[in-house]
Amino acid sequence: MASSEQEKRVEDELSYPIMVAERVRSAVDESDSFKLECSEVGKHVDRILQMLRTLVRFATATATSAATPPLYDRPIRRVAAETAKNLERALALVSKCKRRSILRRVVSIVGAADFLKVLTHLDASGGDMKWLLSILDGGGGIVVSLPPIASNDPILSWVWSFIASIQMGQLNDRIEAANELASLAQDNDRNKKIIVEECGVPPLLKLFKEGTSPLAQIAAANALCHLANDLDRVRVIVSEHGVPAVVQILSDSPMRVQTLAANLVARMAKHDPVAQEDFARENAIRPLVTLLSFDTFVDDPLGHLGKQSIHSIVQINKELGKGGQGGWKFTSSYSNSYLFMEGSSRGGNHRKERGNEDPAVKLQLKVSCAEALWMLARGSVTNSRKITETKGMLCLAKIVEMEQGELQLNCLMTIMEITAAAESNADLRRAAFKTNSPPAKAVVEQLLRIIKEVDSPALQIPAMKAIGSLARTFPVRETRVIEPLVTQMGNRNTEVADEAVAALTKFASPDNYLHIEHSKTIIEFNGIPALMRLLRSNEVTQMHRGLTLLCYLALHAGNSESLEQARVLTVLEGADRTVLPPHIKELVSRAIIHLNLYHAGMNSQRISYLP
Incomplete structure (x- = not known):
């Protein structure tokens, strides 16, 4: 959408067709020939004029009321522009029927076919206006009828109706509309492009971050995930301040919502390096590592972890880190607990629910978080360093050791990307992969185990890539x-x-x-x-x-x-x-x-x- 169009108020967009309609009415009154046909044009214009004024009153009331959701104006602008064109056609035709000189009357030949064509256009505009009022003044419910303006492209009218419902409807209507948009976006890239062009991203983000209903957040996140498979569309989500919203959801939401938020991080980071950097600035890695660590380290070798202060845990971490090759397992437990104590202030609202959650949901959350970390670390020294600074490597190593399937693979791919970053950056290599570092030892142990013992090229190849990247250490x-x-x-x-x-x-x-x-x-x-x-x-x-x-x-x-x-x-x-x-x-x-x-x-x- 052009910036000039964005700056122009909806009321201003509607003022021009109203002015043209008034001029058509005056021209009908002054007509000298084809009076019957001109009168019929006048009736059509009267109906359109009435609906235009109703639309202006509705737009003005919405703009001045703080309690009313903002007006969804994309279809209004399109319909107003098309209506103005049809009214201009009517004005040009009726103007030819005024009393004028013999020469002008001979040159300006008017026939019944011309009136028939203009009336058809006015009928279409009337249908468009009627449909527009139905989606804007219908309480935000979904309207599935097809306006004439979208007769050649039904998807456009559906997208308009769904976005209007998300932006202006009741909660149930908003959830249903978001699910419908997700379904359309899943079908093909053309639908995705239409949704983004028609300003579907802002209301979806608003629904996603409101937190009033997990179902609403899930529906919005699904739609956003389907949209975020292209650089340009991801940039739109970023430009609408989507990154902070996603990070906030990661920090404090039900597990199913956090899973989709992690999926969105992975999609956005995969397709857009700008999004990758923005997630780093918003500290997305810490909640991802925290969620990935959940239930990973269940042992407490000293039996009194819960009694330790944060300072004590950090100190024990340092002491155990000096204990040589075998000390990393102890360090992992303490590091994990420190992670959760540190993140509890942001994620505490849903911590009680986690213990009772379905194991399949917990697993999917970890799979999604691991993929998000993989995509964030890919080609990024900054993000790789942040993962190592959150003790994330201990968690990754433990999961590679204990888990199988997609979770294990995603964690292994994350390790591969971190080691690739360390290969290209000496400071990261020295900081994260020191010879006596328990996290580094844990990672190397698991990489070697996979190379020697696991007969799976999908796992062996990234493990060997990682060892190769660490060759200089x-x-x-x-x-x-x-x-x-x-x-x-x-x-x-x-x-x-x-x-x-x-x-x-x-x-x-x-x-x-x-x-x-x-x-x-x-x-x-x-x-x-x-x-x-x-x-x-x-x-x-x-x-x-x-x-x-x-x-x-x-x-x-x-x-x-x-x-x-x-x-x-x-x-x-x-x-x-x-x-x-x-x-x-x-x-x-x-x-x-x-x-x-x-x-x-x-x-x-x-x-x-x-x-």
Whole structure:
């Protein structure tokens, strides 16, 4: 909607067609020919004029009454504009019937067909005005009749009626209308576009944040979730101050409503980086972590957690954090309790209801919160840091350990995004993934468990991505993180094997300060034979990644007997004769030169690189 249209009052929009209608009435009285037809036009215009004035009185009364909901003006503006056009047509026709000179009367030929066409247009305007009054003066109930203005696009009239009911109707009508909008939005993107263009977002947000009825909030949230699958539509929700409203719902609402609020966070953050940043500014991460932590840590190893003050809990946290690798389980319980004590002031109104809630509802809330955290962390160092600062990693690690299905996957994907952010940001990496950090240890333990024990590519791949992202944080002695990756290079699933190579490449890359030591460890765990088997595949990406890792191993551990036994020099020389990307070509050439220093005698033994 244009800004000039937004600034123009509804009363001003209606004043112009009223003025044109008055001029038509005067022209009818002054007509000299086609008096019967002009009289019929006058009757139609009288009816329209009466409805226009009724509409003005209604709009004025609504604007001046504080107790009356604001007027939904989108259909009024459209109908007023169309009515003005039809009245202008009538004025032009009737004006030709005035007494005038012989020449003007000859030039201005008027026929019965012209009157028939004008009367048809006036009939349509009358129908539009009647429909408009029915949706505005009907107590906010849903009107399903079709006005002439929307005869070619029934969806438009339904959207108008539903939005008017949400904005001006009684609670039951508002709930029903919001559900109808959600159904329309679910059908296709065109319906979503119409709903947003016709200003459906503000009344839906108002219904969502009022908190007068959980059913109303659920209906509004469903509609908003269906709308929030596109950057432009998400921007509209953001511009209507939707982010603070959603965060407030997360902090203090029934579980079913919080679930949909978390879904909305995930949708908005997924499609719009601006929304992602706004949620960070509004501190959306803390209530999400709090809700995700609910019922996750049920053990109290010291038996007296409930008696501790917040200060005591934080102090115990610090002490337990110094206790080495095994201390993270204790820390997790205390961190979780601290979270809930901290968030109880905002979420206390519904805490008693949570204990009696259906387990399926609790599970879905956690699934939605985990997805929201995933989308907030994706590509965002700021949000990833906020998750680690709320002790969220302990909760994520515990859920990955204890849960299965969508909840486990969403938490694992969140961890993957946090580690990716840590890979790109040294400050986050040092703060959140210190060697002696219990949360970091807990996360790594679960990542390694999934890589070694869980036969699911959907879980293994993000786990290996996360370990690869953390490659620069592991000391030389942490060889246990390399062995399962070497093993997975032999996985029969090519995607898992390829991801294992990608992760190991980050250990052996020159960007890693310990690349020489890690390269030797990879070779010690029989990484060369596994890598050579992988290179025999015909998949180009896999071959390129494998060659990159092989070159790094050759450059950093060139004197290894494993390289000579596997005839790596011969393989690289064969690869050098194939078509390769320039950066890999250069890497292969450097590796060949380096290996020739150690294995020159191998030149007499040639095997073909290509199958």
